[in-house]
Amino acid sequence: MNIIYINPANLTTFIQQLIMRNKVYPFYFVIGALVLYLLFFVVPSLMGFFYAFTNWNSYSSDVNFVGLENFELIFSAGQGYLHYIANTIVFTVVTIIVKTVIALALAVLLTRGVRRLAPLYRMIIYLPAVLPMLAVSLIFRSILNPATGLLNTGLHTIGLDFLAQKWLVDPSWAMPSVIGVDTWKGVGYLMVIMIAGIEAIPSEYFEAAAIDGANSWKSFRHIMLPQLTPVLAVTTVLNLLYGLKVFDIIFVLTNGGPGHATDTVYTIIFDEFSKGRYGVATALSSLLFLAMIGLGYLVIRVMNRDIEG
Amino acid sequence: MKKIIYATCAFLLVALLIAGCAAPATTVPAPTSAPPTTVPPTNAPAPTQPPAPTQPPAPTQAPTKQNITLTYMASQDWIFDADQALGKKFEEKTGIHIDFQIVPSDQYFNVLKTKLNSGEAPDIFGGQSGVTDLKLQYDVEKNAVDLSAEPWAKQEDPLVTAQSTVNGKLYGLTYWDTLSGGWVINYNKAIFKKYNLSVPTTYAEFKALCQKLLGNGIQPLYEPISDGWHHVLWFPELGPRYEQVTPGLADQLNANKAKFADNPTMLTVLTQLKELYTLGFMGKNALSDAYADRDKIMASGKVAMTVMGTAFPQEVEQAYPDVKADSFGFFVMPLADNQLLNLNPAGPTKFIYSGSKHIAEVKAYFNFLTQPENMQYYIDNNPRALTLPFPGVKSKFTPELQAFMDAHKDKRGTVYQTAVNYVNPQWMDIGKDLVAMFTGTLDPSGVLKNIDQRRTDMAKTAKDPNWQ
Numbered sequence: 001m002n003i004i005y006i007n008p009a010n011l012t013t014f015i016q017q018l019i020m021r022n023k024v025y026p027f028y029f030v031i032g033a034l035v036l037y038l039l040f041f042v043v044p045s046l047m048g049f050f051y052a053f054t055n056w057n058s059y060s061s062d063v064n065f066v067g068l069e070n071f072e073l074i075f076s077a078g079q080g081y082l083h084y085i086a087n088t089i090v091f092t093v094v095t096i097i098v099k100t101v102i103a104l105a106l107a108v109l110l111t112r113g114v115r116r117l118a119p120l121y122r123m124i125i126y127l128p129a130v131l132p133m134l135a136v137s138l139i140f141r142s143i144l145n146p147a148t149g150l151l152n153t154g155l156h157t158i159g160l161d162f163l164a165q166k167w168l169v170d171p172s173w174a175m176p177s178v179i180g181v182d183t184w185k186g187v188g189y190l191m192v193i194m195i196a197g198i199e200a201i202p203s204e205y206f207e208a209a210a211i212d213g214a215n216s217w218k219s220f221r222h223i224m225l226p227q228l229t230p231v232l233a234v235t236t237v238l239n240l241l242y243g244l245k246v247f248d249i250i251f252v253l254t255n256g257g258p259g260h261a262t263d264t265v266y267t268i269i270f271d272e273f274s275k276g277r278y279g280v281a282t283a284l285s286s287l288l289f290l291a292m293i294g295l296g297y298l299v300i301r302v303m304n305r306d307i308e309g
Numbered sequence: 310m311k312k313i314i315y316a317t318c319a320f321l322l323v324a325l326l327i328a329g330c331a332a333p334a335t336t337v338p339a340p341t342s343a344p345p346t347t348v349p350p351t352n353a354p355a356p357t358q359p360p361a362p363t364q365p366p367a368p369t370q371a372p373t374k375q376n377i378t379l380t381y382m383a384s385q386d387w388i389f390d391a392d393q394a395l396g397k398k399f400e401e402k403t404g405i406h407i408d409f410q411i412v413p414s415d416q417y418f419n420v421l422k423t424k425l426n427s428g429e430a431p432d433i434f435g436g437q438s439g440v441t442d443l444k445l446q447y448d449v450e451k452n453a454v455d456l457s458a459e460p461w462a463k464q465e466d467p468l469v470t471a472q473s474t475v476n477g478k479l480y481g482l483t484y485w486d487t488l489s490g491g492w493v494i495n496y497n498k499a500i501f502k503k504y505n506l507s508v509p510t511t512y513a514e515f516k517a518l519c520q521k522l523l524g525n526g527i528q529p530l531y532e533p534i535s536d537g538w539h540h541v542l543w544f545p546e547l548g549p550r551y552e553q554v555t556p557g558l559a560d561q562l563n564a565n566k567a568k569f570a571d572n573p574t575m576l577t578v579l580t581q582l583k584e585l586y587t588l589g590f591m592g593k594n595a596l597s598d599a600y601a602d603r604d605k606i607m608a609s610g611k612v613a614m615t616v617m618g619t620a621f622p623q624e625v626e627q628a629y630p631d632v633k634a635d636s637f638g639f640f641v642m643p644l645a646d647n648q649l650l651n652l653n654p655a656g657p658t659k660f661i662y663s664g665s666k667h668i669a670e671v672k673a674y675f676n677f678l679t680q681p682e683n684m685q686y687y688i689d690n691n692p693r694a695l696t697l698p699f700p701g702v703k704s705k706f707t708p709e710l711q712a713f714m715d716a717h718k719d720k721r722g723t724v725y726q727t728a729v730n731y732v733n734p735q736w737m738d739i740g741k742d743l744v745a746m747f748t749g750t751l752d753p754s755g756v757l758k759n760i761d762q763r764r765t766d767m768a769k770t771a772k773d774p775n776w777q
Contacts, residue, residue, distance in 0.1 A: 058426050058448060059770050147594040169535070169596035171748045255415050255537065258596055259745025274422040276448075277770070 045289050052283035058276025070283035080260060081268065081284070088264040091179060092243025096236060098183050103190035103235070104228075108220065110191075111198045122195065126188035133185070137252035140181045144168050144253075168254050171261040178262055182249055186242075190235050197231030198224065233303030237296050244292050377670055382410040382424070383435030384417035386536075386600060387485075387657045391691040399677050405670050414600070415537035418446070418737055425452050425662075432665040433674075438472040438483055439655040441730045445767055447660065449480040454661040454668055456480060461679035466698035472655040472727065481658035482675050484687070486620065489695040489706065489714075491651040491724060492542045493639045495621045496614045497607070500527060501638070508640045512581055515643045519590040522613050531607060531615040532591040533600040534747075537740045540595075542616055543582050543642060544575075544739065545732055549649035549722025551575060559728040565768070565775040570757040578644045579746065579753035586747045596744065604628040607637075616642065619710050624692035639713045650717035653724045655733075730773075731764040738763060 052070055056063045074081040106125060110118045128136065143150045144167035152164040167177040205223045214222070247266035250256060256263035256271075263271075265288050272281035381396075388411050396407035410431060412420050424430045425447060436447050443449045456462055457479045462470065466488065473481035501507070504525060509515040519529035534540045551558050554574045561567035569575055585591060592598065592612070603621075606612050608629040615621075622634035641650055661671045677683060684702050688694050696704035706714070726733040742759050745751035751759075768776035 057770050059445065060772065146597050166594070166596065169594075171750060251416070257537075257741060257744055258748050259741055259750055261745075261748075261750070270419060270423070273426065274419040276422065276426055277766075278426075 045286075048282045048289070049286050051279060052286040054279050056278040056282070058278065066279070070280050071287075073280060074283060074287065080263075083260060084263045084265055084268045087175065087262060088244060088246070088266075090175065091182075091246055091264060092240060094179050095182055095186070095243050096239040098179065099187050099190055099239060100232065100235060102183065103187045103194055106187065106191045107194035107198055108224070111195055112216075122192065126192055128185045128187075129189040129192075131185070133248045134252055136181065136185050137249050141168065141253055144177055144181075169258050171258050174254055174258060174261045178250055178253055181253060182246070185249075186239075190239075193235055194228065194231055197228050201227045229303055233300060236303070237299050240295055240299060241292055244288060244295075376404065377667055378406045378408050379433060379667055379671055379674060380408045380410055380431035381433040381435075381659075382412060382421065382431040384414045384657070385411050386414055387435050389691045389693060391687045391694075394690065395678060395683055395687065398683075399674055402677070403670075403673065405667075405674065407674065415535070415737070422446065428664060430662040430664065432662055432667050432671050434660050434662055435657055436481070436660055437655060437733060437736075438469075438481055438658040439727050439733050440472065440475060442655075442733050443473065443475050443480060445731070445734045445771055449475055449660065450478075452660075452663055453480040454663055454665075454671075456482065456661070456672070456675070459672060460676060461699070464679070464699050466654075468654040469656075469698040473658055481660045482678070483656055483658045483698060484678055485656035485658070485698075486618075486688075486694040486696055487654055487656040487698055489619050489704070489710070491653050492546050492616050492618060493641055493650070493713075494614050494643075495607070495617045495637045495639060497610060497612075498636055498638050500610065500613045508638070509643050510648060511646045512643050516581075516584070516588075519585070519588070523589060528592045528612045529590040529614060530585065530592070531598065531603065531612040532586075532595045533598040533603065534591075534596050534744060535598060536600040537737055539600050539616070540743055541736055541740045543644060544578060544743070545725040545729075546651040546653075547578055547642060547644060547647050548725030548728050549651055550578075550645050550647035551725060552722055552728075553649060554645075559723075559725065562729045563775070565773075568757075569760045569764075570754060572757070574645050575757055576753055579743075579756055581644045582743070583746055583753060596747070608632045618693065619713070620693050620695045620705075622709075623695070623705065623707070627692040634707060635709060638709065641717070648720060650714075650721040651724045652721050653727050655727045731767045732760070734767060735760065735763045 051063070053065055053067060054063045055066045055069070073079055110122055110125075114121065142148075144152075146152055146164070146166040146169065149167070151167070155161065155164045165173045167173050201224060205227070206219055209219045209223055245266055246264055247270065250262050250264055250267055251270070254262045256267045265284055269281050269284050269288075272278075272284065388409055393409060396409065400406050421430070421434055421436070425434070430452065434447075436442065443453075447453060455478045457477075459479075459482075461482070462479050465483065469483045469487055470479055473479055473483060496508075500522070504521060504527075506518050506521065509518050522529040532540055548559070551572065551574050555561075555567075555572065558567060558572065562569070586595065598606075603615060603617065604625050605628075607615055607621075608625050608631075619639060622637040625632050625637070626634040641647055659675065661668055661675075665671060678687075679699065681699075681701050684697050684699055688697060688702055688705060695706055695710070696702060726736065732739075739756070739760060742751055742756045746753060746756050765776060
């Protein structure tokens with residue numbers, strides 16, 4: 001048996017190298033998972049691609065090939081689908097940035113700053129992540145009610161009336177409110193991942209930097225951030241996929257309203273499916289599938305280039 | 310030792326897994342168990358209720374005690390205490406439990422249609438009757454059971470059964486008060502008297518009245534928009550007025566010879582509706598106001614008017630006994646100077662899912678509901694129902710309502726969600742468009758164009774010959 005001795009300080013780099021060389025486990029270990037994945041994810045997705053080019057609907061048993069008609073409908077200006085795609089992109093981009101920044105700040109604070117009762121704070125911040133989205137959304141729907149909700153009532157009580165808004169029913173506030181609730185729920189999960197990443201960085205790096213006269217910001221900028229790139233890549237991809245697929249929080253909080261102000265691609269897919277317009281629904285979900293694969297691949301490539309560099 | 314512990318744990322986990330996968334029949338309570346004590350006695354059906362003079366429909370089969378649970382999915386505003394009490398009584402009699410699955414109204418149709426489309430519908434599903442809805446929303450010929458041979462089918466009011474009939478087959482039981490007038494403006498008489506206001510007959514009078522109320526610190530209208538459906542009533546319920554201004558419009562729309570977007574009366578109605586919202590007559594929080602709060606709000610006396618059914622005053626009195634039913638009056642929605650009463654023979658209806666394993670049991674449940682004493686119990690214990698579309702029941706019309714109905718005896722018509730095809734199936738979409746109109750992202754003509762577009766989409770999908 002060959003025994004490899006690894007310096008704990010170089011553990012992360014070593015694992016990355018092993019993964020890149022693809023020598024950790026033999027290929028047949030993944031066959032079981034791969035078959036299931038192909039059967040229940042890839043095959044239905046490919047079938048979805050086929051139906052995206054048909055007029056499949058609940059009113060007729062005939063399924064006819066209609067070419068690009070469904071896609072033309074989606075990309076035509078008067079149909080509103082572009083608005084739903086734009087909403088999805090806004091939600092995804094903003095939640096990625098806001099959640100990552102806040103989670104990183106909290107992770108740094110609870111590893112390098114606050115030491116006393118840090119595990120308790122971590123647990124409290126992580127707690128929303130274990131609550132069901134439905135329960136969180138229903139609670140926030142009540143909290144954000146402009147007339148009777150806890151938030152506006154509290155603001156009125158302490159004299160900050162000018163901050164009280166019609167959170168979920170004002171078109172200009174509805175999406176920021178949904179993003180706020182999603183951030184509250186999701187930030188703890190990302191924070192835990194980032195804490196794990198920060199704690200894996202050897203403390204010698206920070207000590208050496210301190211001896212060389214680096215301040216906190218420089219240590220963060222030149223040591224912590226580069227070392228956290230793989231973790232940030234993972235959280236960004238997770239956030240990206242989650243953002244593009246967002247459904248439940250919007251469905252419960254606003255049901256896409258007011259009007260269509262918070263409708264996203266998935267709420268519209270659900271809407272189209274419930275109307276029995278399966279062809280249009282599968283065209284939309286196929287587009288989203290391609291977008292998720294493309295963007296996910298792009299993010300991983302960009303982040304890996306940074307690692308390799 | 311460790312191996313023994315691991316083996317024991319593994320065995321227990323497998324045993325639990327197998328137990329978890331076991332058939333759920335063992336969890337159904339024994340049929341001979343006593344009726345649940347949690348049911349308030351006031352909700353229990355009155356056993357001494359004398360049967361109506363007409364012949365009750367005979368059940369298709371004698372119900373026996375069974376270990377069965379029937380799932381019944383409906384929108385939140387369609388199930389009342391009386392429904393649940395009758396369900397308990399049915400369970401006591403047959404052992405068949407009715408599991409009411411109540412879905413928020415703004416999500417109901419999406420959830421229902423998704424279940425129907427994926428073949429996972431409950432044993433009984435609620436739906437709005439109306440021939441286009443039956444075909445397009447629920448595809449009843451595929452998804453529902455033919456009820457034409459049921460004993461109650463021939464007793465139901467023909468106007469009502471027509472709305473649940475497709476190609477000569479009856480598919481639904483409309484257990485709903487569709488006969489006591491439509492959605493009208495219920496107004497607080499005391500507020501009107503205090504500010505010396507009279508019932509308006511034109512939109513200009515109505516607007517002036519609202520402005521006077523608002524100027525005196527009274528919110529003129531309670532409009533619960535958050536539910537997604539209530540504010541839509543202002544538009545298609547004015548069908549009689551559209552028909553009065555443009556005779557034969559419904560036929561032209563159904564024949565695809567007219568468009569909503571080309572109709573000036575419809576544009577006027579939407580423009581005026583937007584004005585009511587913009588001027589603040591619906592209050593500051595109309596977009597988040599909920600239908601469930603209607604009784605509380607109107608009983609508080611802080612709001613002068615709301616669009617509700619004619620049974621609303623009695624509903625308020627039951628919830629708030631200090632507020633008497635006769636403290637409210639009625640008038641028709643005066644947008645576009647409308648003075649005609651809107652009637653709708655269609656309403657929330659019960660359907661049996663064709664994929665149900667318990668069709669005979671559901672039929673027995675429907676037969677149970679249509680027994681005269683049960684219908685009378687429903688009317689007597691449901692403030693929303695003044696009558697049911699069956700003979701032999703005693704209605705609860707007040708003198709005020711009777712006078713209102715008599716006054717509109719020759720001034721009435723059918724609402725457009727029933728008279729015009731492809732309108733009711735897009736009710737919730739119209740609701741979203743109207744909210745977009747209120748908030749300024751869509752104008753009234755845009756709302757009408759969207760309605761036309763959705764009608765075209767539905768008609769083409771349904772292969773309607775008038776759209777080919």
